[in-house]
Amino acid sequence: MFDDNLCTVLYHVKDNPANNKVCLWRVDDNSLISCEGRTRFGGGFDYVPTTGATLEFRRHSAWPGSDPLINTNPGAVRAAGTLLKNQFVTSRFRASPTGACDTVVLPGQSIQGALNTLLGTVCLSAGNHVVTSQVTVYSNQTLRSESAGSLAVIKPETGGGHVLVVPSQANVTIKDLVIDGQDPVRPGFGILSTGSSNVLIENVQINRATIGVGVSQGSSNIELRSSQINYAGDGLACDGCASPSVWITDSSDVRVAKTLLKNLGVGPQGDGELACYNTPGLVVTNTTVEGSGAAGMYIVNCDYAVVTGNDILGAREWGLDIVNTGYTTGSDYGLYSWNLIQNSRNGGGVIKDSKQATFQSNTYTNNRQGGSGSCNGINRRGNTDGYYYINDVSTPWPVVCND
Helix, strand or coil: CCECCEEEEEEEECCCCCCCEEEEEEHHHCEEEEEECCCCEEEEEEEECCCCEEEEEEEECCCHHHCHHHCCCHHHHHHCCEEEEEEEECCCCCCCCCCCCCEEECCCCCHHHHHHCCCCEEEECCEEEEECCCEEECCCCEEEECECCECEEEEECCCCCCCCEEECCEEEEEEEEEEECCCCCCCCEEEEEECCEEEEEEEEEEECCCEEEEEECCCEEEEEECCEEECCCCCCCCCCCCCCCEEEECCEEEEEECCEEECCCCCCCCCCCEEEECCCCCEEECCEEECCCCCCEEEECCCCCEEECCEEECCCCCCEEEECCCCCCCCCCCEEECCEEECCCCCCEEEECCCCCEEECCEEECCCCCCCCCCCCEEEECCCCCCEEECCEEECCCCEEEC
16 A cells, blocks of 8 residues: 555465466556566566556567567557466555534533434544543544644543453544553553454544554454554563463454554564554554564564555564464565564564465665574574565565575
8 A cells, every 4th residue: 555545455476387477467558567477476566546457468479669669659568468467456446434423422521422323423622531441442433632733631540440341343433542541550452453344543643541542353445544553562572471462363354554663672572563463464654663572563464464555664474474373374465675674683584384486676784683583684484385576675685594
């Protein structure tokens, strides 16, 4: 996702006979996207609009870019190739609701009482809204500040741990809010989606929750964008006690875009990472993970992940941790592109028992600062059949190594 309604679609080719010329075309305007002659290759086709695009793989006897007709009649050049695969692709974009407030809740009034009326848009006026129990948003509801320029703050009563906003149903939007957990008793989650669908969390700042945002129990089409999660966790660094800023498990089609995950850097095995388990279709884009006490991103059995255009800074373990912990296989058919991974304690990334992964145009700088890893870049372990990288840069060298 390069903008709110433009995204990247992953492609990956394997078992192409050596020196066979396979090309990717955009059918709509006969654009030649790329050509390869290798057995395995992959990448991403960028800027797919919400209106979609039709893509084709075709095998050619000669390189299409050298054909004299490529500039005057590209359609003829495309048609001369043998069609291998035709696919329509489109971006998935959840537009932010802009409806007027159906009711406005003042500080001291009940947020839950207003939501229970099942009005479409429940707004909170500026100020501190103290809650004594979790807040549940229902299907087809929006919970937001009355004014995006003056954000309302939801916080627990003194000594309370419940600042929980739970989009438990479908077509829920939570936006333009501050959710402010308090020490020493932090809420378990800032926002938790369980079995929900079509949920948008936009322009929300979550402070001092044990886990900032949780997505679980078969949730689907969940989008967190233009938000910030500060100082998640419990401040401890120990085996099995790490608390992520974003925790995603047993769900599908979850997207994190234009979001800052800012942490304290207590580690290794500390708080603050983005963690994905058993969830196909993960997208993380234009997001910064800063000072995670564990890995920057921990991606476990999340097939078809697209991780592009992110900054992972100062992780206290790996920058990218792509593994199969607890599962037979890891995160297969992933695309990792245009990411900056810098100053990780371990190597820039580790990939273990995860197949057909493509790494493209990533930068690895000054990682392996005292922890695990044989190199500064990507460390390969186990079965990484089909691993492919192009235009990755590593300082110090090498880009990739067997660990």
